[in-house]
Amino acid sequence: MRAWTSPDVPHLPVTGPAVRVHDSASDAAVEVVPEGPARIYVCGITPYDATHLGHAATYVAFDLLNRAWRSAGHEVRYVQNVTDVDDPLLERANATGENWEELAESQTQLFRTDMEALRVLAPDEFVGAVEAIPLIVPMVQRLQEAGAVYAVDGDLYFSVTADPAFGEVSGWDPETMLRVYPERGGDPERPGKKDPLDCLVWQAERPGEPAWDTELGRGRPGWHVECSAIAREHLGTTIDVQGGGSDLVFPHHEMSAAEAQVADERPFARAYVHAGMVALDGEKMSKSKGNLELVSRLRQQGADPMAIRLALLAHHYRGDWEWTRGDLDAAETLLASLRAAVAQPAGAPTDDVVRDVLAALADDLDAPRALEVLRAWAERTGAGSQGPGGESEAGAGDVVRRLADAA
Ligand SMILES: Nc1ncnc2c1ncn2[C@@H]1O[C@H](COS(=O)(=O)NC(=O)[C@@H](N)CS)[C@@H](O)[C@H]1O
Numbered sequence: 001m002r003a004w005t006s007p008d009v010p011h012l013p014v015t016g017p018a019v020r021v022h023d024s025a026s027d028a029a030v031e032v033v034p035e036g037p038a039r040i041y042v043c044g045i046t047p048y049d050a051t052h053l054g055h056a057a058t059y060v061a062f063d064l065l066n067r068a069w070r071s072a073g074h075e076v077r078y079v080q081n082v083t084d085v086d087d088p089l090l091e092r093a094n095a096t097g098e099n100w101e102e103l104a105e106s107q108t109q110l111f112r113t114d115m116e117a118l119r120v121l122a123p124d125e126f127v128g129a130v131e132a133i134p135l136i137v138p139m140v141q142r143l144q145e146a147g148a149v150y151a152v153d154g155d156l157y158f159s160v161t162a163d164p165a166f167g168e169v170s171g172w173d174p175e176t177m178l179r180v181y182p183e184r185g186g187d188p189e190r191p192g193k194k195d196p197l198d199c200l201v202w203q204a205e206r207p208g209e210p211a212w213d214t215e216l217g218r219g220r221p222g223w224h225v226e227c228s229a230i231a232r233e234h235l236g237t238t239i240d241v242q243g244g245g246s247d248l249v250f251p252h253h254e255m256s257a258a259e260a261q262v263a264d265e266r267p268f269a270r271a272y273v274h275a276g277m278v279a280l281d282g283e284k285m286s287k288s289k290g291n292l293e294l295v296s297r298l299r300q301q302g303a304d305p306m307a308i309r310l311a312l313l314a315h316h317y318r319g320d321w322e323w324t325r326g327d328l329d330a331a332e333t334l335l336a337s338l339r340a341a342v343a344q345p346a347g348a349p350t351d352d353v354v355r356d357v358l359a360a361l362a363d364d365l366d367a368p369r370a371l372e373v374l375r376a377w378a379e380r381t382g383a384g385s386q387g388p389g390g391e392s393e394a395g396a397g398d399v400v401r402r403l404a405d406a407a
């Protein structure tokens, strides 16, 4: 599936420090030292109600990681899926009377344009669940060979106990898992399952639903195995980072890791990185609640996408926070002062600016601190001071422009 067009990544005059990022599994900041290209899999959208600010916050967060690794001298290999067939998408299409494939395609295209507007670097592989069926089926067969799959009325389930490390991604106890599981697509009560936490890897055809003829029978893939299969195919294992919003830590990332670990008998990822939840009107922004602010609607109302990006960067990626109109107003003010300062023919020295911004991003993607450094530089530069000791003609503005681009 086509991804989108990436903005240029400016070459910075220095190499940034090694990147540390918070790993949910160890609940600690870890220095992920990629062997060769940094390999990251970030879960993509289920394509409806795209691109709400929660989605955008999460993808901008992982864009920071992508850029911080590049500033530290690493190549990055970035893979992202699109869950273009799954219960929530089919339910939405049925509810609105839309064709589910057209809904998926139009929403994925809207997502692409929003990501381009927010200057998020495109993944190297952008893979839909439907187009991934030919690589999901062999992965399920691999799990069958490992004795980790069983059938319930024609549907195929993965036995979570097949992975001794099951539970290490979230660190949750079984009671917590069982409480949350039904809210996030799980079916713990289904009769015939060996363990209530076992998850679907293949669902036999249901009346009125799309289905594909495969060696597993006629049906469609489970959600979790889609991501482990796509990640294994395009990145191999053990990958450096599996990423997504914090609502994916369980069941999704727990199950994806367990399936990949049984298939490959090695850890799925070195770190599991999760972005906090963005709320609106007091509740997590979500499709089911309908309390969504969309990037495209803000853009239609005239918001500068760079102000939207700055508004997202003003909050630490791991925090849960509430979107307000004031976030955008504050970002527009900051954007104007940065642009005014960068436009000056000379400005305050920038050596420490570059160093401090890169250090902030390398420290668990501390974008708020990086913005503070840029704001302070802009104030020192002012919008019109030709102050003594100003950098050369192109020095200040050009470096900071590149930094702002890089953030
Ligand atoms: N309110 C929110 N705040 C922050 N991130 C969110 C929010 N809602 C969803 N996300 C994140 O946005 C990404 C896409 O969410 S999604 O459209 O529901 N799709 C999925 O979660 C699956 N397609 C992953 S394979 C996920 O990483 C999810 O955790």
Ligand SMILES: [Zn+2]
Residues within 6 Å of the ligand: 043, 044, 081, 227, 252
């Ligand atoms: Zn996923």
